[in-house]
Amino acid sequence: MTTPTLRRTPLHGEHLSLRGRMTPFAGWDMPIQYSGIVEEHRAVRTGAGLFDVSHMLRADVRGPAAAAVLRRALTYNVGALPIGGAHYALLCEPDGGIRDDAFVYRLAAEEYLFIGNASNADADLERLRTLARPGAELRPHADSAMFALQGPRALEIGRRLGSPEIAALPLRGCARGTVAGYAAFLARTGYTGEDGYEIVVAAEHAVPVWRALLSAGASPIGLGARDTLRLEAALPLYGNDIDRTTNPYEAGLGWVVDFDDGDAADFIGRDALLALKNAPFARTLVCLRAEERGVMRHGHPVLHNGQAVGIVTSGTFSPTLEVSIGMAYVPPAQSEPGARLEVDVRGKRLPVRVVPRPFYRRERTG
Amino acid sequence: MSVPENLRYTNEHEWVRLDADGIGVIGITEHAQDQLGDIVFVDLPAPGERVAQFQKFGEVESVKAVSDLFSPVSGEVVDVNAALTDQPELVNGSPYEKGWLLRIRLSQVAELDKLMSAPDYDRFVQEELGD
Numbered sequence: 001m002t003t004p005t006l007r008r009t010p011l012h013g014e015h016l017s018l019r020g021r022m023t024p025f026a027g028w029d030m031p032i033q034y035s036g037i038v039e040e041h042r043a044v045r046t047g048a049g050l051f052d053v054s055h056m057l058r059a060d061v062r063g064p065a066a067a068a069v070l071r072r073a074l075t076y077n078v079g080a081l082p083i084g085g086a087h088y089a090l091l092c093e094p095d096g097g098i099r100d101d102a103f104v105y106r107l108a109a110e111e112y113l114f115i116g117n118a119s120n121a122d123a124d125l126e127r128l129r130t131l132a133r134p135g136a137e138l139r140p141h142a143d144s145a146m147f148a149l150q151g152p153r154a155l156e157i158g159r160r161l162g163s164p165e166i167a168a169l170p171l172r173g174c175a176r177g178t179v180a181g182y183a184a185f186l187a188r189t190g191y192t193g194e195d196g197y198e199i200v201v202a203a204e205h206a207v208p209v210w211r212a213l214l215s216a217g218a219s220p221i222g223l224g225a226r227d228t229l230r231l232e233a234a235l236p237l238y239g240n241d242i243d244r245t246t247n248p249y250e251a252g253l254g255w256v257v258d259f260d261d262g263d264a265a266d267f268i269g270r271d272a273l274l275a276l277k278n279a280p281f282a283r284t285l286v287c288l289r290a291e292e293r294g295v296m297r298h299g300h301p302v303l304h305n306g307q308a309v310g311i312v313t314s315g316t317f318s319p320t321l322e323v324s325i326g327m328a329y330v331p332p333a334q335s336e337p338g339a340r341l342e343v344d345v346r347g348k349r350l351p352v353r354v355v356p357r358p359f360y361r362r363e364r365t366g
Numbered sequence: 367m368s369v370p371e372n373l374r375y376t377n378e379h380e381w382v383r384l385d386a387d388g389i390g391v392i393g394i395t396e397h398a399q400d401q402l403g404d405i406v407f408v409d410l411p412a413p414g415e416r417v418a419q420f421q422k423f424g425e426v427e428s429v430k431a432v433s434d435l436f437s438p439v440s441g442e443v444v445d446v447n448a449a450l451t452d453q454p455e456l457v458n459g460s461p462y463e464k465g466w467l468l469r470i471r472l473s474q475v476a477e478l479d480k481l482m483s484a485p486d487y488d489r490f491v492q493e494e495l496g497d
Contacts, residue, residue: 036458037429038404224430225401293407295427317406317429346432 009054009315010145010206018220025223026118028055033222041319044192045061048219050213057121058141058200059128061112065135070104070112072131072267073247081106086172086187090248090256091116091127092269096276097244098251100124101236105174105187113174113185113200115146117238127268145206147199149218149227152362154196157216162186166197180212191226193233193360228316231325234287234358240298241285241313241327247276250329250339251285252357283310283329287357288341290324294350296343302328303342303349309334312343318359324350325359367491368396370462374438374478376420376486381462382438382470384478390439393466394457397491403427405457408450410435411465415443417470419477422457424467426457435467439477445469 006029015022020031031052033040043049070078077091083106091099100120103288105113116124120187121140128138149158158179164185165177174187182205190196201209214220227237236242242251249257259265259274290296296315303310315326326343334341339354373381379398383391399405417423417437424435433476447466449456457465482490 032430033403036404228429295407295432297432317427319404319429 006100007053008164010203011052011054011210014207015220020220020222023223026055026121030055030219031222032218033224037222037224037228040219040221040321041228043219044151044221044225044229045320046152048149048151048157048196048218049192049225050210050218051148051150051221051226052145052210053148053198054206055118056146057114057116057118057124058144058230059114059116059125059148060139060141061114061128061136062139063110063136064136065133066110066112067340068129069128069133069136069138070114071261071264073127074102074104074265075257075269075273077261077265078104078106078112079261079264080258083108084173084175086174086189088256090253091124092243092248092267092273094269094272096247098238098242098246098248098253099127099244100110100251101238101242103187103189105185107174107176107185115198119239141200143203144200144299145203145209147201147210147213148190148192148196149193149199149213150190150192150196150221150318151218152194153217154194157213157218158186158197161212161216167195171195180209182209184209191233191235192229193235193358194229194362227314228319231314231316231327232318232320232358232360234327236285236327237314241277246285246329249276250281250283257294281332283331284335285313285327286330286335286339286354287359288312288315288326288328288352289321289355291351291353292345294343294345294348295355296345296350296352297317297325301344302330302352303344304330304334308344309341315343320360324357326352330354350357367400367461367488369484369488371484373462373484374481375484375490376436376438376481377490378420378434378436380436380438382478382481384472384475386461387471388475389444390441390470390472391466392438392468394435394461395487395491396461398433399461399465402426402430402433403458404429405454408454408457408467410446410450410476413442413443413446417441417443417468419474419480437470438481439470439472440474441470441472443468444471453462
């Protein structure tokens with residue numbers, strides 16, 4: 001069997017020495033787990049976890065036309081983003097289908113950082129390059145590493161190791177500073193439902209920063225727990241819960257689609273999304289919680305009175321709730337919390353109930 | 367990876383131990399539980415049901431994935447490890463002792479000859495890991 005050569009992050013050797021179990025993910029050789037998914041999941045919910053997310057696409061977009069290029073690419077009005085702010089955003093197709101979901105950070109008036117999914121890096125760059133114009137410089141990172149430091153202890157660790165800029169960051173804020181003495185881009189964002197930071201450093205500084213954060217008390221966390229954590233927080237995963245065949249409204253992401261800036265809101269997919277916004281939904285993404293033993297998984301049919309009405313887009317066992325949870329597209333009539341449905345788990349009927357989104361919400365302490 | 371000498375093994379990573387009373391105790395191996403990761407549910411047949419050698423008799427579900435269980439021997443289920451209902455993680459922590467799955471009254475003891483010895487199974491796992 002021939003396997004295509006997998007890309008390695010600057011932390012690949014660290015994962016091997018931590019006995020991480022490696023798996024191919026979007027063309028990268030990534031750790032799926034170290035000590036075990038449940039233990040790692042709980043470390044993030046109760047302490048602090050450190051993820052290598054260097055596989056994600058990072059691209060600087062700079063210059064007087066940077067905002068205009070990003071506005072054309074994204075459903076979100078990046079012009080409204082304050083300097084030092086970060087926001088979730090979508091790239092859509094002309095028909096309103098979702099091409100990728102992304103985070104956009106504004107570091108200065110004419111300086112943005114775009115972070116997209118590794119699995120969509122080529123699609124994102126192709127879109128951004130197509131929209132390029134004089135006055136907007138697009139520079140994908142070839143030489144940086146990215147970490148997520150997440151959990152109730154993440155702020156304390158970040159403040160201990162970081163420069164004063166990190167301590168001052170509000171939720172969804174971003175700034176340049178240092179971590180463990182090395183220059184870093186810092187943002188108070190994440191994908192786990194916990195407070196914490198995402199940190200970008202030069203590739204050559206990745207290992208010392210990673211080691212310093214682990215020494216300060218963070219546990220290494222693999223992609224397995226990243227998935228159970230994000231699903232408890234009901235954060236969509238591109239390729240599972242959203243893709244080119246789903247639109248933002250049925251996915252519950254209408255809040256990321258801005259038309260407020262009027263004529264300036266000339267983003268790709270605008271006309272289709274305006275029509276979809278005012279049309280009744282054919283289906284909607286809901287949260288499902290199992291009422292009995294059994295685990296729903298991606299691709300399992302959802303039944304109502306024995307009839308297939310939808311498909312599970314993400315499903316797993318929730319270490320926090322100790323029961324199976326998932327998300328699925330179902331017709332509006334079955335989408336209200338409390339609605340009883342069944343999931344066909346390899347021929348067995350698993351009773352499930354629609355529950356409010358998300359499954360897990362952290363206690364806000366400050 | 368622990369591979370006890372007194373057990374016989376399948377290439378689907380189940381083990382069987384023949385006790386003095388002619389009852390076989392079956393479970394999954396250390397390697398199997400390690401590959402599965404955190405086990406959250408185990409689906410097993412009830413006492414009185416019959417299982418057949420190399421045929422599916424249940425499922426084990428981890429956070430990551432579900433796997434079928436295949437019986438190393440044929441016979442009648444005489445006992446099920448009830449502790450696994452509330453503590454499926456016993457299979458991870460103690461795959462050869464507290465995490466046993468079924469006790470089976472063997473219908474054909476000669477079937478044990480079709481199973482791997484401990485050294486053979488150990489080599490089999492090393493080859494699988496080497497792939």
